[in-house]
Structure formats: C-alpha cells, structure tokens
C-alpha cells in the first residue's frame with residue numbers, strides 16, 4: 001500500500017489517470033443509488049431525477065423545437081450566454097492590454113490611472129449589479145458591463161505587473177536598435193506580455209461565469225443562467241443538472257483551449273521561465 | 275583622433291550617496307576601452323550615463339558632439355543578461371534589430387532577402403549560423419552573448435557599450451569570448467567601451483585601461499567618507515590582439531598586481547594628484563577643494 005499512498009509513491013501515467021477517476025465513479029454510483037431509492041419510494045420525486053429522465057429533458061430542450069417559439073432552447077440559451085461572456089471578457093481583455101501596457105511603460109500614466117484601477121478592482125461587482133440594471137436597463141448592455149467590470153481591473157493589473165516584470169534591459173535594448181516608444185510597446189513588450197495575459201484570462205473566466213449567471217438570473221429572457229433559475233420554480237432538476245454539467249464542460253473547454261493556445265503560440269514563455 | 279564620448283566634471287549622486295565624483299574622460303574612435311574597478315564603485319552607473327538611461331547630477335556627458343540623448347542607435351549595448359528578446363529566435367533577434375534600425379515599423383512588412391542575408395551574415399560572424407532557429411533559452415550562456423553581440427552590431431552603432439558581458443560565463447567560455455571579441459573589434463574597426471570587474475579580462479582586452487575606484491584620497495582629508503568613484507588610472511595598453519598566453523607573462527602579471535594596489539585595495543590610498551593618467555586622451559580638472567593644500 002505504501003507504494004501508492006506513501007510520500008514517495010510513484011504515481012504516473014495510467015496510475016494517476018485511474019486514481020483521478022475514482023471520485024467521479026463514487027459520485028455517480030452514489031447518485032444512481034440515491035436516485036433509484038427515492039424514485040422507488042415516490043415515482044413523482046423531482047429532487048434526484050434518473051439519468052433516463054435527464055436524457056429526456058436534454059432531448060426536449062436541445063433537440064426538439066419549443067412549442068411556443070419554435071426555438072431549440074438549449075442552444076439558444078448557450079448562444080446568448082456565450083455572446084455575453086465573449087463580448088464582456090473580450091472587451092475586458094482588449095481594455096486590459098491597452099491600459100496595462102501603457103501603465104507599464106509610462107510612469108506618469110500609471111501614476112494617474114493605477115490607483116483608480118485598484119479602486120475599481122476592490123468593488124464587489126455583484127454589489128453594483130442593481131446600479132447597472134437601473135442605469136443601463138435590463139438588456140444585454142448591463143450584463144456585458146457587469147462581466148467587463150468584474151474582469152477588466154484584475155486583467156489590467158496583471159498585464160501591468162507583467163510589463164513591469166520585463167527587465168529594464170529589454171526596453172533599453174529596444175531603444176538602442178532604434179525602436180520608438182510605440183514600436184517598443186507593440187513590437188517588444190506586447191508579445192512578451194501576451195502569454196501572461198492569456199494565463200490571467202483563464203483565471204478570470206471563472207469569475208466571468210459567476211457574473212454572467214447572476215445577471216441572467218435577475219433579468220433575462222434567455223441564457224443558461226436564466227433557464228436554470230426559471231425552471232427552479234418547477235423544481236426541474238432534470239433540466240438543471242444537465243445545464244450545470246454543460247456550463248462546467250464549457251468552462252473546462254475554454255480553459256483547455258486557452259492553455260493549448262498559449263503553449264502553441266508562446267512556447268518560449270514557460271520554457272524561458274524555468 | 276575623433277572624440278566619440280566626452281565626459282566633463284561629472285558627478286552622480288543618489289540621495290546623499292556620491293557614486294561618481296568629478297569624472298573627466300574622453301574616448302576616441304577605434305578604441306577598445308576597458309573600465310575596471312571594485313564592485314560598487316560606479317562602473318554601471320557611468321555606463322548608464324553614457325547610454326543616456328540616466329542624467330549626470332553635475333557636469334556634461336557628450337556623445338558625438340551632443341549632450342547624451344536618451345538611449346538610441348548611437349550606442350549599442352550588450353548587458354550581462356536580458357539582451358536578447360526571449361520570444362524571438364536568434365535569427366529573428368538579429369533580423370529585428372536590422373529592420374528596427376531602418377524604420378521602427380519596417381518589421382511589420384515581411385523581410386526582404388537582403389535583410390535576411392545580412393542577418394545571416396552577422397550570425398556567421400559570431401559563429402551561430404547552426405543555431406539560427408533556436409530561442410535564447412535554448413542556448414548556452416556563451417552563445418547567448420555571441421547572439422547579443424551580433425544583434426547589437428548589425429545596427430552599426432558608433433560605439434558598442436558592454437556591461438560585464440562575460441560575467442556569468444564559466445572561465446573557458448569567457449576566455450574564448452575574450453579572444454573572439456578582440457578579433458571582431460580588429461576586423462570591423464569597432465569602438466568598444468567594456469565594463470568589467472575582472473582585472474585580468476580588462477588588461478587582456480583593452481587598448482586602453484581605465485580604473486574606476488573609490489579608494490583614493492585628496493585634500494578634503496582622509497576622514498572624508500562621502501567619496502565617489504574616480505578614474506584613478508588611465509593608460510594605453512600594448513597587449514591588444516595578443517594570444518591568451520600573454521596572460522602568463524611577467525609584464526602582464528606585474529601590471530595586474532600594481533593595479534590591484536591602486537584600485538582594489540581599500541587601505542592603499544593614492545592622492546588625486548599622483549594618479550597615473552598617461553593616456554593621450556586623458557585629462558583631469560580638479561575642483562579647488564580636491565587640491566586645496568597642494569603638496
């Protein structure tokens with residue numbers, strides 16, 4: 001046993017994969033067992049639907065036209081949510097690069113905007129959600145704004161720190177080969193900052209989902225978060241659970257894509273840091 | 275000889291710490307000038323003044339007849355570390371330097387074959403043609419510094435500044451690069467200003483040896499402790515272009531020993547008026563208090 005559980009255990013390859021699956025298997029087995037028990041007791045029970053019931057729900061939501069609107073609700077919800085997430089996070093990323101890069105290069109600009117960015121990053125975004133709904137209405141703008149405000153300050157600060165970490169030798173070197181400040185910023189500093197910014201993006205995505213679902217829960221007509229909170233009224237766990245799994249899968253997928261993108265575009269980054 | 279660098283009465287003070295104290299120095303074209311001194315004496319500070327990264331507290335730093343501008347193409351630089359851009363291959367590092375020095379935005383269009391040929395030519399010169407597609411982190415320390423030299427030289431700077439460029443290398447690689455640098459200097463008529471704390475390296479490489487040191491005295495009295503680095507030795511050398519065997523000769527060793535006493539020994543204090551400043555370009559203007567009670 002100590003071969004496996006000891007401090008010096010060699011857990012590699014298939015062994016680590018196998019061990020990693022164990023908690024999932026346990027969860028599924030316990031769920032099936034509990035669900036069967038409850039349904040045997042009361043076939044109308046909604047709390048722990050069987051996999052068959054969830055399958056039917058997915059069939060109904062994703063592959064059948066909605067009777068009232070003629071839409072495939074699951075995909076419509078997914079599209080609406082991803083649009084908000086993409087625009088909000090995308091704008092935050094662009095903003096962070098523009099501001100963070102200039103903050104890192106120009107001490108005066110940093111002195112001017114640094115404290116403000118820090119201040120905004122301290123505001124709990126959910127606390128200003130009512131303000132956003134009141135001032136921007138209940139449409140797309142407020143939701144996108146929440147995601148933007150929730151992620152942009154952190155991203156900006158991270159980009160700034162990444163620029164600040166670049167040795168001053170690099171900047172001097174660039175100037176001695178004839179770079180102008182703008183060329184220095186976009187040809188030398190930007191490429192060295194992007195991999196770090198992509199890493200930060202992965203980290204803030206979790207928060208972005210939170211802001212998205214919170215704003216959809218409060219006021220929306222479509223969206224993954226909207227749907228979950230809508231069907232909660234009917235205790236439709238057979239819809240909620242597949243939706244949660246789907247959101248988790250999407251989050252996992254984006255994280256994986258960004259990671260792959262980072263290592264294929266900026267392979268030098270992790271290597272050089274060693 | 276044409277003066278590339280002129281430094282007149284330069285002080286550099288950080289807070290209340292005097293780092294450089296009334297430096298006078300001219301450097302002519304074609305020189306391989308080495309600056310040596312104990313660590314902390316202000317060598318890098320002097321180099322930063324020449325490079326334009328910082329301004330002198332007092333006095334003038336003049337590059338090609340004009341007050342030292344901020345870092346630009348007039349001065350190439352090789353640092354001990356971080357001279358290469360880590361995201362670019364060796365070839366792209368050199369190519370970027372070539373294209374950037376023509377126009378800051380030239381690097382946005384694709385490179386012409388002339389530009390590529392020239393970059394390759396410089397890689398050959400530093401014997402790195404086989405490593406052209408490697409990223410800096412894949413190179414040994416010596417190769418990185420050779421690449422950095424190629425990157426600095428391709429812009430054809432009037433003067434190449436180097437701050438402890440071989441300081442992080444093992445002794446063999448270091449010696450190999452010393453020989454390599456003298457060859458490059460000779461073949462390409464370069465002007466080099468080379469900073470090191472390694473006395474042997476300075477004496478071996480230079481056509482002119484400058485010693486910067488805080489261990490000296492003047493008529494402000496021996497108890498005066500706010501003394502900044504000063505050039506205490508400035509002489510033409512005749513070892514240039516020699517093989518490394520010269521390092522074992524008596525003459526070489528004797529010079530090293532005497533400079534150790536002059537510049538590196540805190541207990542041996544030379545008076546400002548007794549400095550050996552015999553290089554033709556050398557000059558010294560002392561302030562009144564430095565030689566108040568002339569002996």
Ligand SMILES: Nc1ncnc2c1ncn2[C@@H]1O[C@H](COP(=O)(O)OP(=O)(O)O)[C@@H](O)[C@H]1O
Pocket residue numbers: 288293311312313314315316317318319320
């Ligand atoms: N930016 C700075 N602020 C304050 N002190 C500095 C600064 N740069 C250098 N110094 C001080 O100046 C002295 C000389 O530094 P430096 O020029 O790096 O020495 P060297 O290169 O000869 O080892 C050191 O004592 C160092 O602490």
Ligand SMILES: [Mg+2]
Pocket residue numbers: 317318319438
């Ligand atoms: Mg130094």
